[in-house]
Every structure is written in C-alpha cells, then in structure tokens.
Amino acid sequence: MTTSLGSRQASGPAAPAAPLRGRRTRGLALLLLAVALLAAAATSIVLGSRDVSWAEVWAGLSGRADGFAEAAVAKRVPRTLLAAVAGAALAVSGLVLQGITRNPLADPGILGVNTGASLAVVSGIAWFGLVSPTSYIWVAIVGAALASAFVWTVGSLGRGGATPLKLTLAGAATAAALSSFVTAVVLPRPDISENVVSWQVGGVGGATDDKVWLVAPFLLAGALLCAWCARGLNMLGLGDDLAAGLGEDVNRTRLLAAAGAVTLAGATTAVTGPIAFVGLVVPHVGRLLLGTDHRWLLPFSAMGGAVLLLVGDVLGRVVVPPSEVDVGIVTALVGAPVLIAVVRGSRVREL
Amino acid sequence: MTTSQPRLEIERLTLGYGDREVVHDLDLVIAPGDVTAIVGPNACGKSTLLRSMTRLLPPRTGRVLLDGKEVHATPAKQLARRMGLLPQSPIAPEGITVGELVGRGRHPHQRVLARWSQADDRAVTAALRATDTLELMDRAVDELSGGQRQRVWIAMALAQETEVLLLDEPTTFLDISHQVEVLDLLTDLNRTSGTTIVMVLHDLNLAARYADHLVALHDGRLHSAGRPHEVLVPELVRDVFGMPSAVIEDPVSGKPLMLPIGRHHVLTRDG
Numbered sequence: 006m007t008t009s010l011g012s013r014q015a016s017g018p019a020a021p022a023a024p025l026r027g028r029r030t031r032g033l034a035l036l037l038l039a040v041a042l043l044a045a046a047a048t049s050i051v052l053g054s055r056d057v058s059w060a061e062v063w064a065g066l067s068g069r070a071d072g073f074a075e076a077a078v079a080k081r082v083p084r085t086l087l088a089a090v091a092g093a094a095l096a097v098s099g100l101v102l103q104g105i106t107r108n109p110l111a112d113p114g115i116l117g118v119n120t121g122a123s124l125a126v127v128s129g130i131a132w133f134g135l136v137s138p139t140s141y142i143w144v145a146i147v148g149a150a151l152a153s154a155f156v157w158t159v160g161s162l163g164r165g166g167a168t169p170l171k172l173t174l175a176g177a178a179t180a181a182a183l184s185s186f187v188t189a190v191v192l193p194r195p196d197i198s199e200n201v202v203s204w205q206v207g208g209v210g211g212a213t214d215d216k217v218w219l220v221a222p223f224l225l226a227g228a229l230l231c232a233w234c235a236r237g238l239n240m241l242g243l244g245d246d247l248a249a250g251l252g253e254d255v256n257r258t259r260l261l262a263a264a265g266a267v268t269l270a271g272a273t274t275a276v277t278g279p280i281a282f283v284g285l286v287v288p289h290v291g292r293l294l295l296g297t298d299h300r301w302l303l304p305f306s307a308m309g310g311a312v313l314l315l316v317g318d319v320l321g322r323v324v325v326p327p328s329e330v331d332v333g334i335v336t337a338l339v340g341a342p343v344l345i346a347v348v349r350g351s352r353v354r355e356l
Numbered sequence: 357m358t359t360s361q362p363r364l365e366i367e368r369l370t371l372g373y374g375d376r377e378v379v380h381d382l383d384l385v386i387a388p389g390d391v392t393a394i395v396g397p398n399a400c401g402k403s404t405l406l407r408s409m410t411r412l413l414p415p416r417t418g419r420v421l422l423d424g425k426e427v428h429a430t431p432a433k434q435l436a437r438r439m440g441l442l443p444q445s446p447i448a449p450e451g452i453t454v455g456e457l458v459g460r461g462r463h464p465h466q467r468v469l470a471r472w473s474q475a476d477d478r479a480v481t482a483a484l485r486a487t488d489t490l491e492l493m494d495r496a497v498d499e500l501s502g503g504q505r506q507r508v509w510i511a512m513a514l515a516q517e518t519e520v521l522l523l524d525e526p527t528t529f530l531d532i533s534h535q536v537e538v539l540d541l542l543t544d545l546n547r548t549s550g551t552t553i554v555m556v557l558h559d560l561n562l563a564a565r566y567a568d569h570l571v572a573l574h575d576g577r578l579h580s581a582g583r584p585h586e587v588l589v590p591e592l593v594r595d596v597f598g599m600p601s602a603v604i605e606d607p608v609s610g611k612p613l614m615l616p617i618g619r620h621h622v623l624t625r626d627g
Contacts, residue, residue, distance in 0.1 A: 026453070026494070240463055242449035250410050250443070251516065252436030252464035297449040298456065 025294050031301050034294065038308045042089070045315035049085040050078060052319050087212035088318045088332065089311040091277050092287075094224050094269040096310025099284015100291070100302055101231045101266040104238035105259050106157075108169040109289065109347055112340075113149070113270035114281020116176035120183040121152020122274035123204045127190045138219050142275040146223070149271030153263065155179060170348075180281075207278030208331030209318055216276045223272035228307070230265030234258055235299040242297060280333040282340020283310050289347060313339070361388035362438065362519045362552055364409070368418035371401070371408050371576075377416070378404045379576040386520075391546050391553045393567035395560055397597055401576040402556040403444065406522050409554070410441040422520070436464035440518040444525045444556075446509055448497040454508050455493040458483055461515030483514035487541060503534030510541060521545070523555040527562070535559070539566045564588045565609045572596055588612040 025034050051062055061074035095113060102111035102118075113119050125148020129135035135144060156179050160172035187204050203211065237258035240248040245255050273280070287309040288302060295301045314332060317339065321330035364386040371379040379401040386392055394402050407413045409420050411428045420427040427435060440461075448457055461483070462476045484490040487507040492500065497508060506526065513521055526542070527535040543566060545551050557563040563570060563584075570587040572579040574596045580587050589612075593601040599616055606613035 236463070236466070239460060242447075242452075243460060244443070244447045246407065246412055246441070246443040247446050249412050249432065250436060250441035251461065252433035254432050292451065296456065297452045 026296070031295055035301075035304055035308065038305065038312065042308050042312050042315075045312045045319075046085050046089060049088060049315045049319050050081050052323055083214045083217050084209055084212040084318070085315065086217045087276065088209045088314045090217065090221065090224055091209060091273045091280065092283055092310035092312070092314025093307040094227065094273045094310070095280060095283040096287035096306040096313070097228060097231055097284075097303060098266040098269040098273075099310075100288035100299070100306040101234070101238065101262050101269075102153075102284065103288055104241055104299060105262050105266070106169075106172060107241065107244075108172055110169050110173045110285065110344065111176075112282060112285035113266070113274075114279060114283070114340075115173060115180065115285060115344070116156050117152045117179035117183055118149045118156075118267060118270045119207070119274045119279035119281065120180045120187070121155075122146070122149040122271040123279045124148055124183045124187050124190070125151070126275060127187050127204050131190050131194050138216065138275075142220060142223055142272050145275035146268055146271035149267045149274065150264075152179060152183065153267055180279075184279075203278040203331070205278070206331050206337075207274065207280035207333040208321075208329075209277055209314070210329060210331065212276075220272050220276045223268055227265045227268035227272065230261055230268070232303055234262040234265065235303055238262060238299040239297070278331075278333065280314070280336055282336045282344070283313055285347070286336075286340050286343045287313055289343060361550075363388055363421070363423050364439075364520060364552065364554075365421045366405075366409070366418070367421065369405075369408065369420065370416040370418055371404050371413055372416055373404075377576070379408070379573075381418070382576070382578055384571060384578060384581065386552065386554055387569050388552050389546075389550050390568040391543065391555075391566060392569045392571060393555055393557045393563035394571045394573060395557055395563050396573035396579070400573045400596075402573055403524050404576075405573070406441065406524050406554070406556055409522060410439055411435060412441070433464045436516065436518070438518050439520040439522065440513045440516040441522045442509055442513045442524065442526060444528060448505075450498060452497050453493070454489060454495055454497055454500075454511075455480070455484075457497055457508060458489075458511045458515050461512040464516060479515045479517055483511040486514055486545065487511040502530055503537065506530060506534065506538055507541065510538065514545065518551070520552045520554065523553070525556050525558055528558060535562065542566070560588060560593075560614050561606070564613070565606060565611045585612050588614055 025031050051057065051059075057074040057078055061072070062078050064075045064078070098118075099112040102113060102116065103109055105111075122145035125144045126135070126141050129140070129144045135141065156172065156176045159179070160175035163171070184205055191204065237253055240251060240253040241255060241258060243251070248255050270284075287306050291302045291305040291309060295305055313336070317335035318332040321332050321335045324330060366382055366384040369379060369382045370377065382405070394405065396402050404413065408415060409427065411420075411430070411432065414428055422430070422435070422439065458480050459472075459476070462479060465476065481490070484493060487510055489504065489507050489511050492504060492508065497505060500508065510526065513523070523542070526538050530538065539562060542553055542555070546553050557567075567584060569582065570584050571581045572587055572592055579596055580592060588603060590601050590603055593599055593614060593616075601617050602615045603612050604615065605611075
C-alpha cells in the first residue's frame with residue numbers, strides 16, 4: 006500500500022513483488038481459502054462450550070431441536086452464518102477504506118466508523134424510540150457515514166492532508182470518544198444496558214436467522230458497490246493526479262466506494278456491535294500474498310475475513326467454558342500486533 | 357497510434373488555487389507533432405498549466421481546447437485516450453510489479469467489467485520494449501533504481517497510447533546520464549510515433565537541446581515562445597531568472613547553450 010508521505014526516492018526497504026502471481030496461482034489460492042472457509046464453518050457448528058456428537062449435529066442441522074445438544078447446534082447455524090458474512094463485510098470494508106484513503110492502517114473499527122454506527126443505534130433506541138431491527142440498520146449506516154466524514158475531516162486538517170498516521174490518530178480518538186458516548190447513553194437505561202457490552206465490543210453470539218436475513222440485502226448492496234469500484238480503486242492507488250490523467254473520475258469512485266464500505270461496516274455493526282481489526286488484518290495478508298490488484302484482493306478479503314471471524318468466534322467459545330469471549334475481543338487480540346507490525350514495517354513511521 | 361495532428365490550444369487561461377492566482381491570462385498554441393518544453397523558475401505556474409491541460413484543474417477563466425473541443429467538458433476517459441500526463445513524482449502502490457503498473461496505463465481503453473484484451477497486451481509489450489524495460493516486467497517497482505523507475509513510468513504513459521503526452525519534470529532526481537536517456541527516449545517516441553510531447557523541464561540547456569519549441573513562463577505569464585535560438589537569449593535569463601548570462605552555440609548540438617554569469621570565476625564581465 007502506498008503512503009502519501011515524502012517522495013519515493015526517500016523510500017525505506019523495498020517491498021518485493023507479491024509471491025503469488027498469474028491467474029492460475031491466484032485462483033488456486035482463492036480455492037484453498039474457500040476450503041478453509043468451509044472447514045471453519047464446519048468447526049463453528051461442531052465446536053462450542055457444549056460438546057455435541059456428529060449425530061446431534063446432523064439432527065440439529067435438519068431442523069430437529071429436541072434435546073439440548075440439537076438446540077445448541079440449531080443456534081450455532083445462524084451464528085456461523087453471521088460470523089461469516091460479518092467477517093467478509095468488515096474485511097472488504099477495511100480493504101476499500103484503505104484503497105480510498107491510500108492508507109494501510111484504515112479499518113472501519115480503528116477509524117471509528119463502527120463505533121459511529123453503534124452510537125447512532127443506541128441513541129436511536131434511547132431517545133427516539135427506535136424498535137424495528139431494519140431501522141437499526143439504516144440508522145447505523147447513517148452513523149457510520151457521519152463518523153467517517155468527521156474522521157476524514159479531522160484527519161485532513163493541517164499540512165499534508167490526510168496522512169495515514171493523522172487519519173489513524175483521528176480515528177482512534179474518535180472511536181474512543183464515541184465509545185464513551187455509547188456508555189453515557191446506555192448506562193441510565195437499564196432496558197438497553199443489559200446488552201451494553203455488545204454495543205461496545207461486538208460479537209456474533211446473539212445471532213438469529215432473522216437478523217442474518219435482515220442484514221443480508223444491505224451487505225449484498227455494499228459488496229456490489231465495492232466490486233464495481235475494484236478497478237477504480239486500483240487507479241486511486243496511483244495517486245489522484247495520475248488516476249485522473251488515466252481517465253478515472255476519482256471523486257465519483259471515492260464516493261461510491263466509500264458508500265459501499267460504510268454500508269458494509271454500518272449494517273454489520275447494527276447486528277454485531279463494533280468489531281475492529283478484521284478490516285486491517287485480512288487485506289494486509291492479502292496484499293502480501295497477491296499484490297495490489299483489487300479484483301483479486303476483494304474476493305480474498307471477503308473469504309479471509311469470514312475465516313478470521315469464524316475462527317475467532319470459535320476460539321472465544323472454547324477458551325473459558327462455559328462462558329464465552331466476544332469475538333470483538335479476540336479480533337482485537339489478533340489485530341493489535343498486526344497494527345503495530347504494519348506501522349513499524351512501513352513508511353508510516355516517517356511522519 | 358494515429359497520424360492525425362492534435363491541435364492543443366490555450367485561450368486566455370487563468371488558473372489558481374484558493375485565493376492565489378498562479379497563471380494569468382495565458383494564450384498558447386502547442387505545435388502538433390513536435391516536442392515543446394516549458395521552462396521558467398520555480399513556482400512560475402509550469403506544473404499548474406500542465407495539470408490544467410489534462411482537466412485536473414478547472415480554469416478560472418479561459419479554456420483549453422483539443423481539436424477545438426473544450427478539454428474540461430470532455431469526459432475523463434475519452435480525453436485520457438488522446439492525452440496522457442505523467443506527474444512529477446508519481447507514486448507506485450507498494451509491491452506492484454512493472455508489468456502490472458504499465459498495464460494500468462490501459463485503463464482509459466478498458467470498460468468496467470471488460471477482460472484484458474489482446475490490444476492491451478500488445479500495447480504493454482510495445483511500451484516495455486520501447487523503454488527497454490521488458491526484462492524488468494516481473495520485478496517490483498520499489499526495487500528499481502531511479503532511472504529504471506522513470507523508464508517504467510514512461511512505459512506506462514506509452515501504454516496509454518495517446519497522441520499527446522504531457523510530462524512534468526521527467527528528469528528530476530535522475531543522474532545526468534539517465535536524464536539524457538529519458539530525453540532520448542522521448543525523442544524516439546516523438547520521431548517514430550509522431551506523439552506530440554509537452555514537458556516541463558528544469559534544465560534550460562537540455563530543454564533547448566531536446567525541444568523543437570521553448571515556452572518561457574514568468575510569474576504565471578507567457579514571457580516568450582518559439583524556437584530555442586529565439587527564446588533562449590541572455591534577455592530571457594535576465595528577465596525570468598534575474599541572472600546575467602552568456603549564450604553560445606552548443607558545439608555538440610548546434611542549439612543555444614546558456615552559461616550563467618555569477619559573481620566569481622568570470623574572466624570578462626560585460627552587461
């Protein structure tokens with residue numbers, strides 16, 4: 006990923022070309038990732054704080070929920086689906102935000118987009134009597150959009166425009182502030198504060214089939230927008246002047262792609278609460294393996310994000326049985342070291 | 357590439373950023389099929405003018421015309437098929453390969469969902485061959501030397517297959533040998549494909565040697581324009597750079613060669 010700092014002549018260690026090249030190699034890599042995704046999904050259904058046998062899994066999947074085990078399995082199916090789509094959405098959102106801002110540190114969690122969505126939802130519930138889950142999603146998307154516009158504005162202040170580090174600091178500060186606002190809004194309201202944690206640290210434990218189906222069209226719309234912009238994002242990577250000189254309408258691409266990324270992050274947050282770092286870790290690995298072409302990075306990020314969130318959720322379920330750790334905490338544990346590694350390894354530190 | 361001669365005209369153009377006006381009321385006609393160099397001191401509006409010619413910067417007043425059609429009213433992709441711009445310090449995404457980067461020059465010729473075509477393939481191979489970077493194709497751009505990298509950027513501009521190519525200081529940060537190499541390459545391009553080349557150059561003498569026409573800007577206004585021997589005269593250097601100088605005939609090229617006159621190391625001081 007490029008940083009807009011300084012000239013290329015002052016570059017640090019040269020980044021080697023991505024190891025996986027050629028359509029066939031990359032296609033194979035995506036295929037392997039798809040297999041990993043299936044394996045992770047299967048694990049997510051089988052493993053949990055309650056052990057179940059394969060027979061019970063089968064019974065649960067085929068809709069019978071007679072015993073405890075079958076009921077547990079039936080509950081794990083929507084949970085698995087939600088973890089997969091949420092992970093995919095967050096990773097794609099992160100990838101696209103990175104492309105738009107030309108900033109390897111962009112992530113809907115780190116930049117405060119998810120917390121913005123979260124605050125919008127709890128404010129809506131507390132003050133405007135928001136009840137229908139569909140309205141949660143709309144309000145969350147609006148909150149996400151406002152938060153991203155705010156962070157972008159603050160991060161662009163001063164000399165040099167929106168440099169990666171300024172944007173990240175603005176985002177982290179905003180995320181922290183908004184998170185306290187969430188607490189402030191929710192604490193005096195015991196009716197909402199029951200699940201206050203899920204509005205501060207996201208998880209997929211509360212998944213139901215209804216929730217998954219409710220959020221699916223939003224995620225599909227966001228994903229299509231992002232996919233439509235794939236080639237435009239490649240162009241943005243060359244800098245605005247060059248991209249525009251090559252015939253790309255940079256403002257339109259940025260706006261459309263941002264709309265896609267914000268929809269994905271906002272809608273996901275409306276059902277899971279804010280989950281950070283998925284959008285940072287997965288695209289980073291993708292770029293290391295596949296290089297800079299968003300037409301490959303998008304499907305990679307979608308599947309990789311799904312795998313990461315599924316595995317994270319399973320880990321959260323089995324580390325301290327019988328209780329569970331929210332997947333938002335697990336991704337933070339995985340993601341924070343990656344954030345530090347990216348900052349140390351790239352020219353971002355030259356600021 | 358087409359053999360038709362693109363007419364690039366600038367009419368009463370005024371440009372600026374914020375409340376600062378950078379180019380004032382400029383009229384200029386770019387000679388089609390030739391190499392034009394824009395010279396002038398720092399911050400005289402050279403780069404601003406170049407950016408405006410590819411519709412990156414809308415004019416305050418006046419207009420830029422390509423074959424009589426206003427550039428700023430032409431759709432971006434359509435314009436990018438005819439006119440390319442290589443900015444001064446372009447940025448390459450980290451880890452991108454030479455082949456991939458040059459391939460991105462094909463963007464204006466591609467539709468949103470279209471696959472890579474044979475025409476794309478041919479254009480990229482031709483561009484790599486012309487710039488002698490074919491063997492670098494699978495290398496990462498970050499790993500290359502400054503001179504190699506600049507040739508790769510020019511390859512990308514070539515892959516765009518435009519009739520007009522604008523370059524903002526294509527030789528900055530390069531060793532003198534690489535500067536000459538890049539200018540030779542652009543001359544090859546001009547002579548073999550008839551591409552109209554407009555470049556901003558820092559070095560007056562290299563500009564006078566390699567350009568068919570010089571355009572001298574001073575404080576955002578046109579000072580003089582014409583053949584190198586008409587433009588590069590001591591009066592220009594005095595007016596625009598505020599420095600006395602002598603101009604002799606370059607024994608290598610027969611073009612004018614400017615020799616600066618400072619306060620020291622001068623045998624006879626005249627003027």
